[in-house]
Amino acid sequence: MSEVHQHDDAKARFSLHVWRPVLSRALSQRAAITGLIGAGVFVAAIETALPLIVGRIVDTARAGDAGGLAPILAIYATVFALFAGGVWLFIESAGKVSTRTADRLRRDCFAKLQTLEPAYFDVRPTGWLVSRLTSDCSKVTGILPWVLLDFAWCSAIIVGVVTAMFWTNPRLALWALAAVPAMALLSAVFQRFLIRAGREARRLSSAMTASYGEMLLGARTTKTLAREEANLAEFQRLSSDMNMWAMRGAILSSIYMPLMAMLAATAGALVLWQGAGWVLADEKVSLGTLIAFMQFAALFAQPVQELAQRFADILNASSAAERISSLLATEPSIVDRTDARPPERQAPIRELRFEGVDFWYREGVPVLEGFSLTARRGQTIALVGSTGGGKTTIVSLAARFYEPSAGRITIDGTDLKDIPLAWFTERIGLVPQVAHLFAGTVRDNIRYGRLDASDADIERAARRVKAHGFIEALDKGYDTEVGEGGERLSTGQRQLVALARAVLRDPQILVMDEATSSIDTATERLVQEGVDELLHGGGELHHGGADGGRISFVVAHRLSTIRRADVILVIEKGRIAEQGSHAELIARRGRYWELYTNQYAAEREREVLG
Numbered sequence: 049m050s051e052v053h054q055h056d057d058a059k060a061r062f063s064l065h066v067w068r069p070v071l072s073r074a075l076s077q078r079a080a081i082t083g084l085i086g087a088g089v090f091v092a093a094i095e096t097a098l099p100l101i102v103g104r105i106v107d108t109a110r111a112g113d114a115g116g117l118a119p120i121l122a123i124y125a126t127v128f129a130l131f132a133g134g135v136w137l138f139i140e141s142a143g144k145v146s147t148r149t150a151d152r153l154r155r156d157c158f159a160k161l162q163t164l165e166p167a168y169f170d171v172r173p174t175g176w177l178v179s180r181l182t183s184d185c186s187k188v189t190g191i192l193p194w195v196l197l198d199f200a201w202c203s204a205i206i207v208g209v210v211t212a213m214f215w216t217n218p219r220l221a222l223w224a225l226a227a228v229p230a231m232a233l234l235s236a237v238f239q240r241f242l243i244r245a246g247r248e249a250r251r252l253s254s255a256m257t258a259s260y261g262e263m264l265l266g267a268r269t270t271k272t273l274a275r276e277e278a279n280l281a282e283f284q285r286l287s288s289d290m291n292m293w294a295m296r297g298a299i300l301s302s303i304y305m306p307l308m309a310m311l312a313a314t315a316g317a318l319v320l321w322q323g324a325g326w327v328l329a330d331e332k333v334s335l336g337t338l339i340a341f342m343q344f345a346a347l348f349a350q351p352v353q354e355l356a357q358r359f360a361d362i363l364n365a366s367s368a369a370e371r372i373s374s375l376l377a378t379e380p381s382i383v384d385r386t387d388a389r390p391p392e393r394q395a396p397i398r399e400l401r402f403e404g405v406d407f408w409y410r411e412g413v414p415v416l417e418g419f420s421l422t423a424r425r426g427q428t429i430a431l432v433g434s435t436g437g438g439k440t441t442i443v444s445l446a447a448r449f450y451e452p453s454a455g456r457i458t459i460d461g462t463d464l465k466d467i468p469l470a471w472f473t474e475r476i477g478l479v480p481q482v483a484h485l486f487a488g489t490v491r492d493n494i495r496y497g498r499l500d501a502s503d504a505d506i507e508r509a510a511r512r513v514k515a516h517g518f519i520e521a522l523d524k525g526y527d528t529e530v531g532e533g534g535e536r537l538s539t540g541q542r543q544l545v546a547l548a549r550a551v552l553r554d555p556q557i558l559v560m561d562e563a564t565s566s567i568d569t570a571t572e573r574l575v576q577e578g579v580d581e582l583l584h585g586g587g588e589l590h591h592g593g594a595d596g597g598r599i600s601f602v603v604a605h606r607l608s609t610i611r612r613a614d615v616i617l618v619i620e621k622g623r624i625a626e627q628g629s630h631a632e633l634i635a636r637r638g639r640y641w642e643l644y645t646n647q648y649a650a651e652r653e654r655e656v657l658g
Contacts, residue, residue, distance in 0.1 A: 067188075067373075069372060070188050070189070070369055073153055074145055074149040074192055077148050080141045080144040080145045081196070084142055084197050085196065086137075087134045087137040088200035089200055090130075090137075091135060091138065093204065094127055095131070095205060096204075098343070099212070099343035101120065101123060101127065102343060105117065105120050141193070142194060146190060146193045149193075153185050153188075156376060160376055164378065165380055165381055166444070167381065167409075176255070180375050184372050185372065188365050191361045191362070191365055195361065198354045198355065201351065201354075202354055205347065206351050213344050226314075227311040227314050231311050231312075231352060234307055235359060241300050242300050242301070242364065245294075245296045248289075249293040249294045249367075251367065256290060301364075304356065304360060308356040312348070312352050381451065382450070385466060388468045389468070390471040391459075391467065396425060396556050397460060398460050399458075399459065399461075400446060400457070400458070401420075401421065401422045401423070401457065401458045401459075402421040403458065404418050404455035404456075405420070405445065405454070405457060407445060407453045407454075416442070416445075416622040418455070421442075421624070425598065425599055426597040428612070428615075429602070430602045430603075430604050430615070431619050432604050432610070432618055432643060433617075433618050433639075433643075434620060437621060438619050438622040439603045440561055442619065443559045443601045445457060446557065446559060446601055447473075447478060447557070447559050448464055448473070476555055476557050476559065477550040477554075478559045479543075479559070483543045484534070485537070487529075487533075488530065489526065489527045489530065490519055490522070490527070490530060490545060491503070491526040493534070493545050494509060495549075495552065497553035498554075503526075505552060506526065507526070509552040512548070512551050513547040513551055514544065515548045518541055530542075555598060556598050557601075558598055560601065560603065561603045562603050562604065606647070607640075607643060607647055613629075615627065615628070615629070616629065616633055616640065618639050620639070625639050
């Protein structure tokens, strides 16, 4: 597990505060909560009354009062019918609370993830995040209604039984409650160990989920590198550790619950031992009263055991509640200022400028230092250079995926921080190095960034980037399913679909991060035609065409693809080493000339050998 999500999973101690987000969503189900708690209290009242009715039946039968026995038995039967109705009501209400709370919690967690910046996802595996919305939500909402029910039922039972016992016979009541201090001490001792076992088991469960995700995504890589046995060994270590902590929690619970039951039974034994002596000595304690007290002692043990079990459940699920609470409490690092306003003028963005920008992912390790750049509407700016030089960081800052650590970025003279993020991102288009497609059809994926687009618009965008030909050749054309992540299409086909998606969105600022680096040379030519059309072509989908176009940033691996760029920047160690057009930089015979000639020679050699 990464440092980040190990930290996310590590909390100092148990606190009911972590359950607040779950409780607030559960309590919003007012009708179901009222039914749940009301039914629990109603059932508790009936159960408290039953021992008194039984005692009355015993004493009436011993007195030989047959006439008085019939009404009491009728009351007993009626009470049982009401008891069954109360049980049905709290079961139905518990189901509603559980399912509705889980639904709202999953929605809110998903909504929170939509607000977080890319940096949050860069350091957290997909599987780890998925487990927040699945197993963690299920864990906490599965026990929550029963905890609420048992809290209401147990509280009512304890209050009712204690009141009834002291009202019937205070001396016997004290004997019945003699074990309560020992029960409280036992719970305090076991709390610490149960919390740690539950937290470690849930942490390792998240790690296993993340491992599953990585294995599925990297199945081909695993096979080609013959990593099956090593992966299995790593997974077995996680599984063994999780099994150890799960077993430890189960053993602790299996010790805790019987000890609590034994203490409760001890209270009943004390009542029987002391009360029987008083009955035999005729100390104003009837046989019916003793029987009622025995039932009270047994009844008192039930809520104590239930509370102990629910307490163990809460401790076990607290690690899941901690992670959900942590996710919901996470604030995006990129947020609108309170006074952020969109520009008053509705014209397209004319200029994007970096002004002395510093940036680092980790404090003290700068990626950019004093970086300045002006990109104007209609310009295509290409960034080239060594791996790790800061090219992707620059375009990520331009798209406002990150905020500068120092300096500022402006559009038309206004700091990006003073402009609403939603307004700005609506005007950004991104074509990444590895295009991600969503499960659905080709048509759905092209339309993804503009849901109101017509079929004609979609086809026009596909034709613009030279994707229409291959799409028409598919089994169902635009209605062909692409599979999860676009797995049914080749890398080049996925890239063409991503280009069509960008054309359809018609952004004012376009970012292309090595869009042709992952495809073969033959497919590259087709994709490059689409890229050229996207960067330099006109037409009704283009922002202005003849009147200026858009601002385009291109991170290039193959330098032959950016010869038509207006400005080429050679980025080395977070700084601009060279700047100019292709012809200017070649004539200068500097770093760009060196990169270009070396790459050109390598490509020619591959062509000859191929």
